Amino acid sequence: MTSATPGGSRLRRIIITGLSAALVAGSALLSPAQAQAVGAPSLSIFGVPHVGNTLSAQWSNCASPGSVTWRHTGSPSTLIVADSYTLQYGDMGMTITASATCIDSATPVGATSSTVLGEFETVGSPWITGTATVGQLLTANTGTWTPTPTSYSYRWMRAGTEIDGAVSSTYRLQAEDANKAITVWVRATIPDYAPTAALSAAVDVSPGMLTPVSSPAISGTTRVGETLTVSAGSWSPDAQPTGYVWKRDSTTIPGATSATYTLTDADHGKTIRAEVQVGTAGYEPAIGYAPRTGTVLGRVDARGxxxxxxxxxxxxxxxxxxxxxxxxxxxxxxxxxxxxxxxxxxxxxxxxxxxxxxxxxxxxxxxxxxxxxxxxxxxxxxxxxxxxxxxxxxxxxxxxxxxxxxxxxxxxxxxxxxxxxxxxxxxxxxxxxxxxxxxxPALTPPVTPVKPASSKIIWVQAFQNHAQRTVIGKVVVYNAKVKRWVAVSGGPKLVLQKRVNGTWTKVLTTRASKAAWFKATWKASKKATYRLVGVDRKTAVSRTFSR
The missing domain is CATH 2.60.40 (Immunoglobulin-like)
Known part of the structure; x- marks a missing residue:
């Protein structure tokens, strides 16, 4: 029996019978009455004994059948005299007997049904929640049933085929589920009611994502002529390497596609990187990145x-x-x-x-x-x-x-x-x-006692872009009256000097703003030490720093 759900999807509903052995045990389908000896009149009852269904009487070996009387088994009260009987809620939990007399032989015959069971008025619409990705957990939601079932059972399906052992309300997706449709049967049970099962809508499962546990690493001596080896790292779940890419600085090295690479003269002075491609069934391929090596050294010269x-x-x-x-x-x-x-x-x-x-x-x-x-x-x-x-x-x-x-x-x-x-x-x-x-040890410039009206440079920020060096600072003077340092007003003038081989030479001159802030930018030398020096009475100050 199929009915439409509010969302427009189709709900598959099955009334469990004795033929549905995969879902329930026991028979709920009414079997014919034991036949009489061949040639003797007999009466059989056909139909599924569920409330709302119709049972019908069928004669055998009787040319002139009499009227059929329907009763609750063991009760003298007549329910109806007719060839068929539609089961009512009052029949639940009872068996039904049909009796009659074959007129041409005056032979009384009868048949008895199985116990009458109720049917759910509302059949639940199960649905699946959870992330439909390999490795994730799905949960079966039973939906709403009337009357309320006393128990539920479950059967998970992969592309329409039962999944062995998947009979709980949750199911963790396996590698075999990747790119397959997953559904779940929910079977509802209540005493005196026919067990009924409903199928959820399908969810399409995506491959899982590999999680790195440790990164690939390059081992070996970084010298021309030596061989480097890259490991695959470790992954969850376990994955195996499927490909390799070696790079010289950031350029892919043609033909370098194995776990080892022998350094060539072209690598001299460069750094080496490696990428490892890994994979496992049911998961998206992943790439692990090995940290770059140090600079590759040249060959060892026999006369070097x-x-x-x-x-x-x-x-x-x-x-x-x-x-x-x-x-x-x-x-x-x-x-x-x-x-x-x-x-x-x-x-x-x-x-x-x-x-x-x-x-x-x-x-x-x-x-x-x-x-x-x-x-x-x-x-x-x-x-x-x-x-x-x-x-x-x-x-x-x-x-x-x-x-x-x-x-x-x-x-x-x-x-x-x-x-x-x-x-x-x-x-x-x-x-x-x-x-x-x-x-x-921590290097500290010589300390000069602070005197009234002396000044200094504070809050120096230094940063470098390649050989370009920038220093930002502020010039302050000690105010003895308030006993603290305050900004030097009027734009003090500063000279940047560098020392090479013990001699200080001028690099540039800069002037601070009225709020005493200054900024100096220059091309720095690796071998020089620099200092800022005040050149007027407002800035009797010097601060030294290296590149």
């Missing part, structure tokens, strides 16, 4: 420089500044007769936040093939307080390569004389992944 050590000594402090001696051990792969002319190197110095606070230059003029290059990193910047890391070492060298050639007698008199030496220029560059560290 090997950096054997990088160390930083304990800083020394003076006048609010720190000096850190740094040394680099090296060895040149050449013959013992060779010698170097120059060897220089430079390394980045970064604070605990990873921000650059400058560079340190290292130099060696020792002609030996094994030696030490030294240098000192100096800083007065407060950003350089704490643990400093010295890394990203690069350098170059020049020298003379000498080799001895032994004569080959087979080449006759034109051969090179025996034990003859020849020389050639020896030059090249080198890099190292070695690091060193030093701990610098």
């Amino acid at each position: 420089v090997t950096v054997t050590s990088l160390t930083a000594a304990t800083p020394t402090l003076s006048a609010g500044c720190a000096s850190i001696p740094v040394s680099m051990g090296y060895a040149i792969n050449a013959t013992s007769a060779s010698k170097i002319t120059t060897l220089t190197a430079s390394a980045q110095v970064r604070n605990s936040k990873g921000a650059s606070v400058g560079t340190v230059d290292l130099t060696s003029t020792d002609p030996a093939l094994t030696g030490v290059a030294t240098g000192t990193f100096q800083t007065c910047s407060r950003d350089a307080s704490g643990t400093l890391a010295i890394s990203e070492l690069t350098g170059s060298y020049t020298g003379v390569f000498t080799a001895t050639v032994v004569r080959d007698a087979s080449k006759g008199s034109n051969a090179i004389p025996p034990a003859s030496d020849f020389t050639e220029d020896m030059r090249g560059t080198f890099e190292s992944a070695l690091t060193a560290s030093a701990t610098v």
Whole structure:
């Protein structure tokens, strides 16, 4: 039986009978009366014994059937005399007996129905709630039934087929449900009523979304000629890699589509990234991104420089500044007769936040093939307080390569004389992944006692875009009467200076606003320290800071 729901959809309703074995146990369909012996008159009752249905009497082997009397079984009271009887609510819970006499043989016959059951006046319209995505939980809502059922049972269906074990009011979507239609049968039960089931509208299930638990990671030495490997990371639920993309900086590397990648000369000086595509049944494919590597180092030259050590000594402090001696051990792969002319190197110095606070230059003029290059990193910047890391070492060298050639007698008199030496220029560059560290106490500029009418710069903000540096600040003067610092009025004048090799030189001049605010922007040098200096009586002030 099918009826329309208020929303215009179609509700499938089934009155459970003995033929609906998948939904209920037991038979509710009236079977014919036991037949009499072949040739003897008999009477059978046909119809489903539910309130509102009609039962009919059917004769066998009787040429002149008599009138049929319908009664409640065991009751002498007649309900009706007719060939059929429509069941009433008063018949619920009883059995119905039909009796008559076959006139031509004067044989009384009868038949009895199964117990009469009621039918629900209103059949619920079940519906499904929840997110229809693999991995999510769906809930079956029973809808409204009249009278109110005493119990419900459920059967979930995938594309019209029963789902094994899915017989509760909730169902968690599985990978097999992706891109399928899910419905649920709701079966209502109440004593003296025919069990009835209704089917919900279908929901279409979308594939689930993989959740990253840990990101992919690249392992291996970042040097030309070495092989890098990327892991797939971990996912929930578990997923397997289906593809790889390697990138040089931000450019896809053609042909690099496996879990490993061997670095080439084109990667020198670049960073490497990897993307891992993963998937599993019932879920949308996902991509994991491995963090980029450090800068790829060049190949190890057979006649190049090997950096054997990088160390930083304990800083020394003076006048609010720190000096850190740094040394680099090296060895040149050449013959013992060779010698170097120059060897220089430079390394980045970064604070605990990873921000650059400058560079340190290292130099060696020792002609030996094994030696030490030294240098000192100096800083007065407060950003350089704490643990400093010295890394990203690069350098170059020049020298003379000498080799001895032994004569080959087979080449006759034109051969090179025996034990003859020849020389050639020896030059090249080198890099190292070695690091060193030093701990610098908090740097504080020297404190000058505050005097009446003295001034200072406060609230300095500094920020940098590539080599462009901007400083914003305010000039204040100490007011002894109110015992606090107040803004210098009238637009004080300031000069920005830089110090290189111990000498201060002018960079630019700026003037503060009437409210004493100023802003200075300039192209900063990695090797310079800067300060702002007042140049008139209103601004007897100086503030130093590094790039």
